[in-house]
Amino acid sequence: MSNKGKLFVVGFGPGDFKHITARAVEALQESDFIIGYKTYVELIQDLLTSQTIISTGMTEEVSRAQEAVKQAENGKKVAVISSGDSGVYGMAGLVYEVLIEKGWKEETGVEIEIIPGISAINSCASLIGAPVMHDSCTISLSDHLTPWELIAKRVEAAAQADFVIALYNPRSGRRTRQIVETQKILLKYRSPETPVGLVKSAYRERQHIVMTNLADMLNHEIGMLTTVIIGNSSTFMYDNKMITPRGYQRKYTLSAEKQPLRPHQRLKKEAEPWALDQERGVEESAHAESAVALLTKEPEKKSDSYDVAMEALARVSGKHSQPSIGTVQQPTESIFELAVSPGVANKKFTPDQMMTLAQVTGEKGTMEYTPDHQIVLRIPTSEPQYITERLEKAGFLLSPTGRVVTLKACDFCDGEKAESIPYAEELQRTLGGMEMPKELNIGFNGCGMACYMAVMNDIGIVFRRGKFDLFLGAKPVGRTAHPGQPVAEGMDPEQLVEVITAIVEEYRQNAHPNERLFKYFKRAKQLHGYRYQDIAPKIKIEPAPCED
Numbered sequence: 001m002s003n004k005g006k007l008f009v010v011g012f013g014p015g016d017f018k019h020i021t022a023r024a025v026e027a028l029q030e031s032d033f034i035i036g037y038k039t040y041v042e043l044i045q046d047l048l049t050s051q052t053i054i055s056t057g058m059t060e061e062v063s064r065a066q067e068a069v070k071q072a073e074n075g076k077k078v079a080v081i082s083s084g085d086s087g088v089y090g091m092a093g094l095v096y097e098v099l100i101e102k103g104w105k106e107e108t109g110v111e112i113e114i115i116p117g118i119s120a121i122n123s124c125a126s127l128i129g130a131p132v133m134h135d136s137c138t139i140s141l142s143d144h145l146t147p148w149e150l151i152a153k154r155v156e157a158a159a160q161a162d163f164v165i166a167l168y169n170p171r172s173g174r175r176t177r178q179i180v181e182t183q184k185i186l187l188k189y190r191s192p193e194t195p196v197g198l199v200k201s202a203y204r205e206r207q208h209i210v211m212t213n214l215a216d217m218l219n220h221e222i223g224m225l226t227t228v229i230i231g232n233s234s235t236f237m238y239d240n241k242m243i244t245p246r247g248y249q250r251k252y253t254l255s256a257e258k259q260p261l262r263p264h265q266r267l268k269k270e271a272e273p274w275a276l277d278q279e280r281g282v283e284e285s286a287h288a289e290s291a292v293a294l295l296t297k298e299p300e301k302k303s304d305s306y307d308v309a310m311e312a313l314a315r316v317s318g319k320h321s322q323p324s325i326g327t328v329q330q331p332t333e334s335i336f337e338l339a340v341s342p343g344v345a346n347k348k349f350t351p352d353q354m355m356t357l358a359q360v361t362g363e364k365g366t367m368e369y370t371p372d373h374q375i376v377l378r379i380p381t382s383e384p385q386y387i388t389e390r391l392e393k394a395g396f397l398l399s400p401t402g403r404v405v406t407l408k409a410c411d412f413c414d415g416e417k418a419e420s421i422p423y424a425e426e427l428q429r430t431l432g433g434m435e436m437p438k439e440l441n442i443g444f445n446g447c448g449m450a451c452y453m454a455v456m457n458d459i460g461i462v463f464r465r466g467k468f469d470l471f472l473g474a475k476p477v478g479r480t481a482h483p484g485q486p487v488a489e490g491m492d493p494e495q496l497v498e499v500i501t502a503i504v505e506e507y508r509q510n511a512h513p514n515e516r517l518f519k520y521f522k523r524a525k526q527l528h529g530y531r532y533q534d535i536a537p538k539i540k541i542e543p544a545p546c547e548d
């Protein structure tokens with residue numbers, strides 16, 4: 001036996017040359033023999049030069065592996081090829097099995113190298129969004145070598161455990177029932193609306209993609225070259241893409257362009273998987289019906305939606321000896337994060353507001369008092385709109401958190417210097433909550449004392465003698481903190497909102513992600529025509545490690 005022989009087991013990826021690894025190409029070109037299923041050999045033919053090709057039919061895997069081992073033992077370099085990854089329903093295992101049969105050991109036996117490739121679950125996922133972001137599994141529906149009973153059991157387990165599922169070998173000319181049975185099993189645990197992507201011949205000439213859902217998937221062509229990707233209970237469809245959020249403890253915040261107080265529609269979709277499977281749930285169980293009623297009709301009786309949900313779940317489950325996963329979808333909660341304050345100018349909480357805060361936050365949420373005159377709430381919930389409704393009813397001003405515009409007004413001497421309050425309110429309405437490259441605070445003070453430190457904000461506005469003074473580009477924190485530069489004095493009040501909006505818009509459109517306004521101002525040298533003045537300190541200050 002010659003030692004020079006070598007076995008490569010090569011996964012060549014989905015099928016185009018851009019998605020094959022460099023190592024796979026090297027191995028193919030180094031080899032004397034290429035062994036594989038003929039369709040696959042045809043796919044990579046243009047990469048080959050003088051190699052001898054041994055192509056066989058689809059069901060001849062064992063003879064392919066045996067031939068490969070024999071040639072390698074004769075001192076040849078042999079590449080056994082699989083599409084995708086050779087270790088995923090590919091040839092790698094079979095080659096090892098043949099070797100083991102012969103008593104092969106790594107030390108003494110023929111050399112083997114398995115070359116990884118992009119498997120269909122990855123290539124197909126990449127074409128339909130980001131469906132495989134969370135725990136996932138692949139299941140082959142081919143019962144050619146595996147008993148159907150076992151396959152069905154795995155489908156059931158994966159469905160129950162809420163895995164994202166990639167179905168390989170979903171259907172062939174002869175095997176047509178498997179996918180029908182699989183859909184039936186999945187529908188026991190997942191909503192009919194669960195997003196499903198059908199990807200045929202990914203990255204090949206005849207690539208074809210259909211975005212559908214669990215109820216509708218069988219109304220489309222599914223064949224041997226299709227991979228079926230089924231979302232988990234959190235997966236949602238957005239602009240014809242399937243997205244699975246990264247974690248179950250997802251975070252939603254009030255997200256907003258111009259109107260931060262309309263979270264309902266945006267949040268509803270993602271919160272959906274939490275819902276009872278109403279159609280079947282109601283039919284099958286009186287307990288389920290009362291649970292639905294509890295969830296949909298009486299939330300205001302409870303202080304915390306999570307408790308309502310849990311009670312509903314318990315009622316439904318009560319009828320069964322085991323938790324009834326079949327009738328109820330997973331209560332996928334997320335952390336809902338938002339900021340509240342009593343108002344733009346108002347800094348006083350009422351006892352009723354404090355009580356509402358405590359109630360909606362519940363035992364599982366947190367309230368954080370921030371330097372921005374706001375309390376940030378983080379509440380695990382599946383019903384963010386219920387929380388926003390309660391808070392709005394209590395008279396709170398709600399804002400999103402993070403990289404958004406926050407208006408920080410003073411209290412206008414307890415409302416005594418009220419003249420400019422309408423301008424502050426209009427700015428809040430127009431810009432409050434708008435998404436930005438970086439957090440953007442607008443300080444708004446109602447008199448020249450500016451005791452709420454407007455000039456220390458990204459944009460500082462000070463009302464004085466019926467006019468506005470404007471400051472731009474403060475660096476509010478760090479050892480190199482500095483106030484904003486005075487750029488306009490005595491601005492006519494009627495211009496204010498327009499000018500600030502233009503500044504914010506210019507910054508939003510042109511700043512780099514994460515570039516705070518002072519940095520942008522310095523880099524751009526001007527903002528809305530206001531020129532940047534270099535105000536570098538005379539003594540050089542070393543940047544501190546925590547500085548942004």
Ligand code: SAH
Nearest residue numbers: 084085088119120168169201202224226227
């Ligand atoms: N080793 C391969 C899988 C072989 S099983 C891999 O890792 O991808 C064959 C099944 O793989 C097909 O029935 C189909 O479900 C899937 N498949 C392989 N290549 C594919 C492609 N380019 N597009 C879509 N599905 C593909």
